[in-house]
Every structure is written in C-alpha cells, then in structure tokens.
Amino acid sequence: MPDSFYIEPVQPVLRHFVEDFRNIVARDGGTAALMPNLRSATERLLLDPSWIDETFRKPVPGTTATWAVYRSQDPDLCIFTMVVPPAGATKVHNHLTSGWVGLVQGAQIERKYARRDDGSRPGYAKLELISADPIRLGELTPLEHPHHDIHQVLTASAEASVSLHVLCNDPWQRGVAVL
Numbered sequence: 001m002p003d004s005f006y007i008e009p010v011q012p013v014l015r016h017f018v019e020d021f022r023n024i025v026a027r028d029g030g031t032a033a034l035m036p037n038l039r040s041a042t043e044r045l046l047l048d049p050s051w052i053d054e055t056f057r058k059p060v061p062g063t064t065a066t067w068a069v070y071r072s073q074d075p076d077l078c079i080f081t082m083v084v085p086p087a088g089a090t091k092v093h094n095h096l097t098s099g100w101v102g103l104v105q106g107a108q109i110e111r112k113y114a115r116r117d118d119g120s121r122p123g124y125a126k127l128e129l130i131s132a133d134p135i136r137l138g139e140l141t142p143l144e145h146p147h148h149d150i151h152q153v154l155t156a157s158a159e160a161s162v163s164l165h166v167l168c169n170d171p172w173q174r175g176v177a178v179l
C-alpha cells in the first residue's frame with residue numbers, strides 16, 4: 001500500500017473502505033464495473049455516517065469549506081468533506097476525475113453543466129446548464145470524468161450541507177482547483 005495520510009483518530013469503517021477501494025480499482029479499473037462497485041463501497045462507508053464528526057462538519061462563514069479525511073501519496077484516492085453554509089453555493093467547477101459524493105447533512109441542489117466549446121481557448125469554457133435536481137440526505141451522486149464532471153452545489157437547508165467526496169485522484173496534489 002502506498003503512503004497514506006489519515007486524519008487521526010482513524011475510524012475502522014474508513015480503513016475498511018480504503019482497502020475495498022484499492023481492491024476494486026485493481027480489479028475493475030478501466031472497466032464498466034468500476035463506478036457501480038465504487039458506489040457499493042461508498043454506500044457501506046455511509047451506512048452509518050456518525051463517524052464523520054464535528055471535525056469534518058464545520059462551516060466557514062461566507063465560503064465553502066473542505067476538510068481532508070484521507071489522502072494517498074500516489075495520488076489515487078482522496079476523501080474529504082465539503083461544507084456549504086445555509087443559502088451558500090459552490091462555484092461551477094469540475095474535478096478531472098471520477099468518484100462518488102454522498103450527502104451526510106442538510107439538503108442540496110445540484111446543477112449539472114455540459115461543456116459546449118472545444119477547449120481551444122485557454123481560460124474559457126462555454127457551459128450549458130443541463131439539469132438542476134434536489135439531493136436528499138443519504139443520496140449518492142456520481143462524478144464521471146470527462147462527460148459528467150462539471151457541476152455547482154447549493155445548500156437548500158437551514159443548516160449547512162455536508163457531503164463526503166470520494167475521488168480517484170487528489171485535486172490538491174495535482175494543482176486542480178476543486179472549488
């Protein structure tokens with residue numbers, strides 16, 4: 001196993017998930033089975049989300065907060081929570097990878113976008129809003145690079161919304177702007 005960075009104390013359910021994740025990627029990487037099997041593993045991780053304690057649910061007034069839960073050295077796996085204050089919204093953004101997001105507190109609206117230009121103009125993207133759907137507590141939503149990877153998330157509850165992200169790379173180590 002590559003070097004890993006857990007936030008202590010590490011919950012057993014999280015250690016099991018990381019093992020599951022590596023086995024699934026080794027077995028199903030590059031196949032159609034990858035996303036459904038990662039979804040099942042993420043569902044097991046969130047069956048009882050009480051291990052995601054206040055450390056990972058803390059809002060930062062006026063902005064979107066992200067709290068790292070686990071990062072691998074590779075970087076092939078990054079787990080973090082995203083906390084969006086009441087009435088707040090993320091920027092429209094992409095992730096440059098695939099993964100799953102599960103809502104563990106509050107309620108959200110997810111706006112999905114499709115890119116309509118050819119990417120030839122640096123710093124420019126023509127985007128079209130293709131859907132806006134409510135996300136309920138416990139619901140999992142996919143991120144699938146490159147075609148279903150651009151979205152914006154808005155909090156639709158009186159309390160801050162908290163979602164757990166499981167991504168197949170580490171956006172901070174790769175210098176990708178996540179939010």
Ligand SMILES: [Fe+2]
Nearest residue numbers: 093094095151
């Ligand atoms: Fe996102």
